[in-house]
Amino acid sequence: MDRDALRLAAACADDARRIARGAFRSVVAVERKADATPVTAVDREIERRLRARIADARPEDGILGEEHGAEGTSRRRVWVVDPIDGTKAFITGSPLFGTLIALVDDGVPALGIVEMPALRERFVGVDGAATMNGRPCRVRPCPRLADASFYSPGPETLAVAGLDHALGDAVALRRYGGDCYAYCQLALGWVDLVVESGMAPYDFLALVPVVTGAGGTITDWHGAPLSLQSDGNVIAAGSPEVHAEALALIARHTGA
């Protein structure tokens, strides 16, 4: 990855940290979007700031953001931004919200940042490696799904009825919640499996270089690489064995 792109991404993460920390646990009006999910002026302010910075530095690149839409997404390089992943955490005073910044190069997520403002933790995935605050991240071995620690957002959130329970019954430990941070826990080697549905590209593209840079696997539910065109069903695993076993379990449930 060229150093200019890395510097730009880090400057975006610095902006997001400053704005989000300033607004965390201060009074912020919550609106509902058309899909009934919450959004705040802070989400919009962070995305506006990042889009302006990116457009200024790299006018030739495209940008896709959660709150302000898509521009030039057919270009070779596309920045993909989620200003606050975990808005429900943010507006309930939980520190487990993050800003997601990805750079997609020729269809491949080549750079990913998960910036956790309240925790002062930054996860960067690039050039086949992942770091947290500059220190290397590494997934842990996990030979069997039965030994895995598993996160999903909640019991009714997976696209196929009964799948969340089936996965929960197959693992050693299950937890709900976490949003982007569950993937960071996986990259750090403390979680073995995360499964989600209904994600948008700005929810998952930044996670790809972090998880794969830490030695893990993150794909759609067919085992295919994630891209701007993915269907939003995502599975991340620390070990190839857990990825394969969970994919097979998902296939049995989806009838694929």
Added chain:
Amino acid sequence: MDRDALRLAAACADDARRIARGAFRSVVAVERKADATPVTAVDREIERRLRARIADARPEDGILGEEHGAEGTSRRRVWVVDPIDGTKAFITGSPLFGTLIALVDDGVPALGIVEMPALRERFVGVDGAATMNGRPCRVRPCPRLADASFYSPGPETLAVAGLDHALGDAVALRRYGGDCYAYCQLALGWVDLVVESGMAPYDFLALVPVVTGAGGTITDWHGAPLSLQSDGNVIAAGSPEVHAEALALIARHTGA
């Protein structure tokens, strides 16, 4: 509260922070207790340290802890300790675990500390006030259950089938998880309702002075004050209106 007891509780919280921070995200063997819940050597080490400190400073007081049992719990003053509330968070690398320290005086939880080692946040409830790192905590107004932000541990965790869904349908926003920290978010004025089942005295007694000191209400599902003898069904609300509405909804579901 006498200053000696306050100093002792703070020294216990300091110990817990030091031990937990030293062990967080380092390799810790996980065992399963008879009830299949996980426990680590860190849980045991923190509790041993706190019990030794309390027994040394106040040999006349009783102690109840999650991992090492009860001693002298019929005495006038009883210390109640949960060394790691949120062991599943702790062993999966999530910072949302805490140490709970309560002092029960004549049956009443008179002092409560929620120490969050990884977050470097300490919540103290005593003498009718609550603080976070020394700054006052205050619940927020919430006139109706329909406006409330609601936390519960997970969909199947409440003692009565369907209750979690009914509460989730009645509120504006619902989130799973959080363990003790959900009550801290409530004391800070960012969450309006927390409902749980199957709690032990060491899970909830420290929360009582924090929630009530911040101006909230925390009771059992009949609206009765919490004590060493409570049945483990707990409801905490920031506003009296949400407490009353949620209690009524619970009563309809429990047939009480």
